[in-house]
Amino acid sequence: MLNLHLDPAYTSRDTATYFDDTEFAGGTIVYQPEVYEVADYFARQARRSTVIDLGCGNGEKLRDVAAQRHIGVDFGGNLVACREAYGAWGEWIEADFSSPDCLCLTALAGPDTVIICSDVIEHLVDPAHLLALLAACYVRGAIIITSTPDRARTWGPDHMGPPPNPAHVREWTLPEYAACLTEAGLPVAYAGYTLDNTADMQLATIITVHDGFALAVPAELGVRPLAVIAAYNEADILDQVVRDWIEQGCDVHVIDNWSDDGSWNLLEGIRAEFADRVTIERFPEEPAANYEWRNLLRRKEMIASAHPGRWIIHSDADELRRPPFPWLTMAQGLALAQHAGANRIPFTLLNFRPTASGPDLLAGLTADGLFFDYGIQPEHSVQTKAWLQGEQKVDLVSVGGHIAHFDGAIDFHYKFLLRHYPIRSADHGRRKVMKERKGRWSPDERAMGWHVQYDGFHAGSAYLWDEATLFQQTEDFWPDHGIAIITDVAERGTRRAMLLAGAAQLANKDGHDETNEPFASVPTPGDADASFPPFSPTDLARTLAELKGQMGAMADEVRDLRQRVAHLEAISATAMADES
Incomplete structure (x- = not known):
């Protein structure tokens, strides 16, 4: 019996509700935005040719990961939507992670593979088969990236279930989740927090990385660096x-x-x-x-x-x-x-x-x-x-x-x-x-x-x-910022948007307006060493609103472009098949 390492007082659900991700297709809010950025980073930097998304949902975020081969795994309406929207661009495989049959997917994994399992495990009454699949893929040399909501950061430290989200069976805290994965055969190279979505911008989702290279014990260097x-x-x-x-x-x-x-x-x-x-x-x-x-x-x-x-x-x-x-x-x-x-x-x-x-x-x-x-x-x-x-x-x-x-x-x-x-x-x-x-x-x-x-x-x-324009180092420095340090997530801009959001919320809470003094004035035109200009709190709120508006417009454009690309790729794949 798999030990889930949950608090003994925690109450899980007995049944699972199917999560229809097609309702979120084309939306302006992106959930777990950094998870797929991390996958894209490892696919590029570790020179992995294949990306497998276990529980790919509507498939939109998988489209943002650069790889030669994309495999999306899901079932029901989600998988139908992926096949209709993206067709031959990817490979779309049906699997039920609550069944031992899903272990056949192990054959797809290897040292050329990055596997994403983003916010899937909380939907399963018995996650043993999914964890066994991930552990088997890890043994074959795949880099595994998982995510799941952190119960304490989302609902507070006293929340003991069941999750308010009816599609979730259970939710872990970071220490519980890391212990569960380790016992299931997934040694943790990194375990910390990532942004939950582009609206809330909170570090309330757990992210883990499992990579045999990271946990290797190399011989000592012959000479000191x-x-x-x-x-x-x-x-x-x-x-x-x-x-x-x-x-x-x-x-x-x-x-x-x-x-x-x-x-x-x-x-x-x-x-x-x-x-x-x-x-x-x-x-x-x-x-x-x-x-x-x-x-x-x-x-x-x-x-x-x-x-x-x-x-x-x-x-x-x-x-x-x-x-x-x-x-x-x-x-x-x-x-x-x-x-x-x-x-x-x-x-x-x-x-x-x-x-x-x-x-x-x-x-x-x-x-x-x-x-x-x-x-x-x-x-x-x-x-x-x-x-x-x-x-x-x-x-x-x-x-x-x-x-x-x-x-x-x-x-x-x-x-x-x-x-x-x-x-x-x-x-x-x-x-x-x-x-x-x-x-x-x-x-x-x-x-x-x-x-x-x-x-x-x-x-x-x-x-x-x-201080409102900066992050502060705390005892959670590594869990909060580690994933942005060991990958290129920080360079992709989401962390800056998070900081702007936090500063704007602080400004609104404190009741700042145009009459307030600006932030400590450090002139920054052309200054490569100062990351942010001297915004007033109201400026920050306005900038954040403008960024969100731009993100919404860009999301609409990206959705249209994706649909056009998918349509053309499907036509191309059909034409190539006819020629052969």
């Missing part, structure tokens, strides 16, 4: 950063660009303490009037080229890095990536921001309570800054250090985390921007369009962010 760090006047943070790299199992090579704030003396002390782990140098040979980023990148390329067969991380003195799984160190995460056949690492960027009443960033760089935003600007969205050094020298210069270019690069299909602390306080921001950066930029590099991240700042800027 090397973090190559550029620094200029970072004495307030440098000690924490270097020590963190050592704790993460990496060696450190710091290139100091002739700091004058005591950074060099601090580095000498760290080197004396960790003589076998830390190398320091001043570059260039003599102090220079300008900050020449290209020359620093070339120096990093040269350092890396002296270490073939070693993982290199191109970093800065105001950054921490983390692997995609919290139980690993950076060194272990890189070993895992290498075991999976990857030789380059993509990163998701989070910028941590000072606020008027928030905690001191320097009191604990990873502490709960800090505020952050996602680095989702185009110039930040691609960050491949770690690589397994080969015989060929990598190219960092051509794209300003954001991407390590080399022949034969294979990116790991999980993104690592880059925690960035560019401005640590108002005083630090004013000193850094006005004195230590703007006066030192290379004129040639400025002419190339580089170093524009602080153009919107001036001496009178607040150098503080409003």
